[in-house]
Amino acid sequence: MIGDVLISSMICENLKKEYPDAQVDYLVNSFTTPVIEKNPYIDNVILFEDKFRANYISFFKFLLQIRRKKYDIVIDPYAKLESSLITLFSGAQKRIGYLNKGLGIAYNQKEKHHNKPKSYYGLAIERRINLFEKLIKKNTIDPFPKLHLLESEKAEMIPVFKQHGIDLASEKVIMISILGSEVSKTYPEDYMVKLIDFVAEHDAVKILFNYTPKQQKEALSIYNKCNEKTKQHIILDLIGSDLRSFIKIMHHCSLIIGNDGGAVNIAKALQKPSFTIFSPWIKKESWSIFDDGIINKAVHLNDYQPELFKEKKRKEFHENYAFYYKAFQPEFFMQELDIFLKNNL
The missing domain is CATH 3.40.50.2000 (Glycogen Phosphorylase B;)
Known part of the structure; x- marks a missing residue:
């Protein structure tokens, strides 16, 4: 999970560099936040807590909280049931996920989840790039996740x-x-x-x-x-x-x-x-x-x-x-x- 969060933070960096005036939020499990601390490309960290898994009412309230934020774009690199439901109920105009992964109806833009790496980046990086590369028009994609220490x-x-x-x-x-x-x-x-x-x-x-x-x-x-x-x-x-x-x-x-x-x-x-x-x-x-x-x-x-x-x-x-x-x-x-x-x- 820690590796997932760190690797996917690369998505935030590339989007923020392309759209510096946009608000880029990152939804993560609460125990993983140290790997995105001090990250200048993330405006808000939204915490997914264990209680949301244990209690349907808590999870539903969390879904409403996400919906009230009125996101324009939601990207789901995890493709799990929980992340699919969050994406679906966000109400975002563009909901991006993988083809044949996660809850299919959650996404209205589905990208490839290929099985053989095309470069030394590796599949974990390449698959995530698939999710956002169409949004990058001006800049060169930076595939490297980073940690930010003072x-x-x-x-x-x-x-x-x-x-x-x-x-x-x-x-x-x-x-x-x-x-x-x-x-x-x-x-x-x-x-x-x-x-x-x-x-x-x-x-x-x-x-x-x-x-x-x-x-x-x-x-x-x-x-x-x-x-x-x-x-x-x-x-x-x-x-x-x-x-x-x-x-x-x-x-x-x-x-x-x-x-x-x-x-x-x-x-x-x-x-x-x-x-x-x-x-x-x-x-x-x-x-x-x-x-x-x-x-x-x-x-x-x-x-x-x-x-x-x-x-x-x-x-x-x-x-x-x-x-x-x-x-x-x-x-x-x-x-x-x-x-x-x-x-x-």
């Missing part, structure tokens, strides 16, 4: 790094996304340990783990399995207290390695190199963005054992994710990871 926000983390024994002037800092958003999107622990041990072989690097306080047990388990030399490189307790804090920390990191998810999208929006490991049941082509093989590199089991994916449906991979993850040994991509590190450290 100089004071960047500066406030420097003493924090120093307190943890990290000299940003002489040491490179690597963020490891050790956990996915759920267990079926998390690279197996023993494999992750091998990866971290390999990364730590590079001198003059410090390693941070991306995890929340609630995930401390899992983080400690991974740390304890690392070899003693690796542990000397890991700063385990330098984590953000919230999403905005993580963004500030990531700004000072050299690159990110690990599970696909919001952390990787944040790193890319900060123009940090990324090496991403996709879950076997997630389609890499749907979510891998700006993968040029050098600055951004993504790997998937299908890259190495395509025979496992012949004539099988996504549901089977999801249900048996542990089996397919076990087959996704780190040795498959260690050479590529080594090249990535040499190119970007």
Whole structure:
């Protein structure tokens, strides 16, 4: 969800640049707002709260609130039932969504939701561009989502790094996304340990783990399995207290390695190199963005054992994710990871 909101913020930027006098509002889940904080291309952030899902009356009142705003154009990049209903009940003259996605009657302008990427932008970017490109007449479309940090926000983390024994002037800092958003999107622990041990072989690097306080047990388990030399490189307790804090920390990191998810999208929006490991049941082509093989590199089991994916449906991979993850040994991509590190450290 965090990645969705960050990537789709690119729509707001392009529309605001094309129509500087227009009001551009962005409807997002309340917990995702840190990735659009300080964004100069968004006039108003409208929050979708959990209570709207739990209570039909609350949701109906929210629909009326949206309708009273009398939008001229509503664009739905999510194509879920809730977003479709919001689009439909907005009453906007132009309601833009995907062809054959979401609630069809919600949209009076339907754009392609193609399945094969046409560029290194990736499908997640290209599909969103499909939704608004007809509205752009003067400017060149900027496909890159961005995060907006104040100089004071960047500066406030420097003493924090120093307190943890990290000299940003002489040491490179690597963020490891050790956990996915759920267990079926998390690279197996023993494999992750091998990866971290390999990364730590590079001198003059410090390693941070991306995890929340609630995930401390899992983080400690991974740390304890690392070899003693690796542990000397890991700063385990330098984590953000919230999403905005993580963004500030990531700004000072050299690159990110690990599970696909919001952390990787944040790193890319900060123009940090990324090496991403996709879950076997997630389609890499749907979510891998700006993968040029050098600055951004993504790997998937299908890259190495395509025979496992012949004539099988996504549901089977999801249900048996542990089996397919076990087959996704780190040795498959260690050479590529080594090249990535040499190119970007």
